[in-house]
Amino acid sequence: MVLVYSDDKKITFELLAKATELAKDLGTKTTAAIIGKADEILAEEYVSYGADIVFIAESSIDNFKAEEYTDIFENIIKETGEEIILIGSNKNGKELASRLAGKINSGCVIDSTNVYLKDKKLTVERVVYSGNAIAVEQFSSKPNIVTVPSKVFDPLKKDDSRNGEIIKKKIDGEKSNSKIVKVQEMKTGGVNVEDAEIIVSCGRGFKSKDDIKLVNELADVLKGKTVGCSRPIAADMKWLPEDHWIGLSGHKVKPKLYIAAGISGQIQHIAGMRDSGIIVAINKDPEALIFKSADYGIVGDLYEVLPKLTTAVKEKMG
């Protein structure tokens, strides 16, 4: 059996497409898991996206806690005999997969960007060394736990005529010694860089928070309206909220056009934007690493380049 789970239903749809392919090759079925409320509408949706079985683990837990979810998951695996477990690679998914792997003593690979069978063994690929290499990993024993980030796979076309079985079972996991005291929104700019088609990013070359308006203005005329940044701007200076942060530990993006202004091009930043369509770099240092990763570059002071570029783009686009 191939089990799929994410608390983000969009990732679950994507994973179901891959699970369907693997299940076909293995001559088995796909299961999607739901933990918490018995959400039958969601279960039907999972069926229409490729689940043969939807296993609803009904539980009174309202907030995600890795310890408790792991316990429920162990029960699901016992009930359904899963051999391949695909989990959505968001922060909750990663810590759940890792803890589960420890508990049931199984192999686990985090953040896989490709999943396939080779010599009948589950084989996965993941980006390592800050985006400079891809490790091909093969499982030698079962079960196999793999986490996959969003947008790695395309979901199947929704088909409301598909039939699936919905199993509901009350599972109350072991209560953890930790407790959630407070959940609060982090200060965000409400942007979603991962979905953006055009991104203009700023880095350490900017001298003050106020100067970020230069990237805003260019982003606006490009009709992209999305501003990104490298680590120092979000994490150290805190000039922009973290949802703008592009890089290895920030967001990974693939817009049609990515403009990096005043960004030196540390490999951690490159790892977050290397899949962009066209990459443009603006930097006053002709030796800056960013030019190696760019299609087009202008060597110059961003304080001069950005206003002129904004005007030129505005004229060109009419």
Place this chain on the structure above:
Amino acid sequence: MNIIVCAKQVIDVSEMKVDPSTKKPILQGVTQKISDIDKNAMEEAIKIKDKNGGKITVLTVGPTDAKERIKELLAMGADEGILVSIPDKYDYHVISSLIAEAIKKIGDYDIILCGEASIDLFSGQVGPRVAGLLNIPQITYAQSLNAEKDKVTAERNMGDHAVTTESTYPVLITVTKEINEPRLPSLMQILGAANKPIQDWTADSLNSGLDPMVNTVELKGVSMERKNEIFQNDLDESINKLVESLAKEGVLR
């Protein structure tokens, strides 16, 4: 309060070169260092000890030269180091099991601190995996911590929201790079670290029956083929050329 800091020796990825023909990374001869975020875990351990008293043990699974890295953490303020020899074949299952076995052998512990992930492979698997093996609570992605006598409270960075979690001891906590600024040890501290004990434990003495469950069958290079058209003469001309090129690429719509 007994604190264990799990630290990993990694290659300095920023110094890594790529073979121009195969595009594969060259891993031999690259400077080794303690994974950056593990130093944040170390710094946090020192803060907890300063406030609550206790002992800090650094635990590393690695080759013999990792002892030099452990010394850096002893200089920062750890009391003792343990180096577990790394088996020839390993994966996250093998490493995590050895760490869990070593922690059981240490026996008396309240907090296990790890970085959220190592900077070379960036899985973030070991921390939660060890917590699972020890069957203790885990608090991941902590961006601030407050350790008191009977409980620890942590604010977790979940991206779009922050979750404040509290736990009794023992607990395993993984920290983010933003939690603190790791200190640079003074020369006196560096010299003093030479007198602090580092124990050598063999992997076999902890668990001799460990085989990897996942094998790395290949390390593929990544090609980063870009046009690299760099304009650097007259600024106005450069900007015109860039805008023309972008228009031709069809991204100005």
